[in-house]
Amino acid sequence: MNSPISDLILVNLDAPCHAKLPMHRRIFEIVRRAILDRSIQAGTKMPSTRSLSVEFGCARNTILQAFEQLRAEGFIEAHTGSGSYVADTRPSHGNTATRRKVHTPRELSARGKRLTQFPSRQHFEIEGLVPEVDGFFQFPHKLWQKLQTRHWRAPDQSFLDYSRTGGHTGLREALADHLRLARSVRIDPEQILITAGTQQSLDLCSRLLCDAGDPIWMENPGFWGAHRIFSANEFKIRPIAVDDEGINPSEADLATRPRMIYVTPSHQYPTDVVMSLARRRLLVDFASRHGAWILEDDYDAEFRYNGKPLASLQGLDDQNRVLYLGTFSKVLYPGIRIGYIAVPEDLLEGFRIGLSDVQRPGQIAVQAALADFIREGHFASHIRNLRNRYGQSRAILQYTLQKFLDPAARLSQADTGLHMVIHLPDDCDDVEIAVAAGRKKLAVKPLSGYYFAPPASRGLVVGYGYTPLEALAPAAKILANLVNGSIGKSGKILADPVPRESWAACD
Ligand SMILES: Cc1ncc(COP(=O)(O)O)c(C=O)c1O
Known part of the structure; x- marks a missing residue:
């Protein structure tokens, strides 16, 4: 009866990866790989070289050459009088002191954990109001x-x-x-x-x-x-x-x-x-x-x-x-x-x-x-083009928000950059509004989330740089409606501060 090892060799002998190797090398590679990936366990008895040579129809010397190489590299051991056995190739075999598992830390340091606790998820630092990339490209x-x-x-x-x-x-x-x-x-x-x-x-x-x-x-x-x-x-x-x-x-x-x-x-x-x-x-x-x-x-x-x-x-x-x-x-x-x-x-x-x-x-x-x-x-003309384009975006957004926002909401007035802020009364939950806006596919950030310490003001950080021009006014109207619906709703001053990481909820 064939042993499992001889079967394993037979099945793999004609594998394309071995095609160019001489017979003894093929046998060596097949057994070696099987020992390393634990298809053959340590202690398994190897078939005799004579039986393998008969089974494979090759010279016994060929099998002996393969066994000799396996022995030289420590994959099998000869036991006098009883043949060859698969050796234990696990790294700490035979040494009880080192066989005990050494505990090496496999996690981040305390600082590493602190730093990576709140990954930034947004694509751009301040995205467009409508998260479609346009001007950007x-x-x-x-x-x-x-x-x-x-x-x-x-x-x-x-x-x-x-x-x-x-x-x-x-x-x-x-x-x-x-x-x-x-x-x-x-x-x-x-x-x-x-x-x-x-x-x-x-x-x-x-x-x-x-x-x-x-x-x-x-x-x-x-x-x-x-x-x-x-x-x-x-x-x-x-x-x-x-x-x-x-x-x-x-x-x-x-x-x-x-x-x-x-x-x-x-x-x-x-x-x-x-x-x-x-x-x-x-x-x-x-x-x-x-x-x-x-x-x-x-x-x-x-x-x-x-x-x-x-x-x-x-x-x-x-x-x-x-x-x-x-x-x-x-x-x-x-x-x-x-x-x-x-x-x-x-x-x-x-x-x-x-x-x-x-x-x-x-x-x-x-x-x-x-x-x-x-x-x-090219740089100067690229800046001119972008400035022209982003300036239009800003003007559209400013105009529409001013027209539709409740007077209790105040718009920031700088004439620069790629974002503006809608300042809200202290009883307005800016995180809640940002989450509601997210459900309507509008990307805005709660201002309170950018504070590292109290007191935190409420507001919405609204990016516009990468939003297609025609999408700005409709988006601003939806946002103004959400804001207006939340003004005066809670009637109480909210707890302070909302941690910066609350952004994650809005991504
Ligand atoms: C305040 C501020 N500084 C700098 C940067 C740019 O950083 P970096 O050059 O690493 O992309 C950003 C990016 O959005 C920013 O918001």
Whole structure:
């Protein structure tokens, strides 16, 4: 009678994967694989070499060769006088001390768990009111492809190497010119470091400028992405109130000594407020008196619809306390993962080393194409097109909401960015309205969810950038109806605060 092992060999002998192997090698491979995947258990007796040679109609030497190899590699053991047996190939066999299971942690650290507890689920940071992507894809991808191809036709050696200089020189020069003109940033090209977007810039600044436990200030409400980075770096985050002039530190706040201050002066995220000149001066003066660093996140300043773009905070600062952070996520597309930091001269060397050794930047070829995109005027005309388009979106939304909203709801008035805020009375449950809007396929976020500490104001953060123009007015009417239905309904002040993570309910 055939043994199960000889059957197993027979069934697999003609398998295509073994077709080119000599017979002894085929037998070896089949038995070896079966032992490794435990189709043949340890301790199983191997059939005799004589019986196998008869069964397979081959020379006994062929079988002996296969067995010899199996023995040499430890898959089978010869027991004198009783033949060969399958060896125990489990890793800790024969050692009772190591056979005990070693407990290796297979879960995230406490910090890892904290950081990943509330994953961001939305597609874009602030989606369009109607979650259809439209304006977003106005990106001139054919031209973009041409620019990239041009560079790959005769690639520069630097495209293939590690980048240690802070990014593609041409891009840094083009950006310096753009930032000086459009944002009044005081900068030389060498002071610009190219990163993989603002999130990475924030992390680099955090690691290089602060230590764990350092006190820092953040706008409240504010950008959860920055909060995530600051928590990852284990800073003591002090939430600072925001009013209609931007960040508004109290006397008690001003008595503290933050090591770093994170702000969004051109367009406070998410309240849609532009920081007043008085607050800018106060902040720069406070930072220079107390040796604090200011991180200026200028994420969507290109989209100012009326009048001249506002000057950056960095441009006001003659003490070099401001690090200016920019990104191409809004003005081109988030997947490009290119941002930049304008670094004060005395920090430059450390930042260059930090960027190169901690974050290992790359994608120089994409940066080269982007440099051409800016230099050849495509960037400026792309901004003009988007500004025109988003400006229309904003006007339609503003007009329709103002027309239909209950006067108790107040619309934010800034003329910039890709979102606006409907401020609601304190007894209005903004989370409930956002959830109800979600059921009607409208994507809005509850303002209270952007607060890191009480007191939280109620409102709705309404994105419009990526919504088709014709969809805006109907969507705004539906939203106004939902809001109006909830105003004055509960008659009581709601509990404070609604945690930021309540967003998840609205996605
Ligand atoms: C306040 C703020 N800063 C920066 C960014 C851009 O970050 P990144 O460059 O990492 O995409 C966003 C994105 O939506 C944002 O909302």
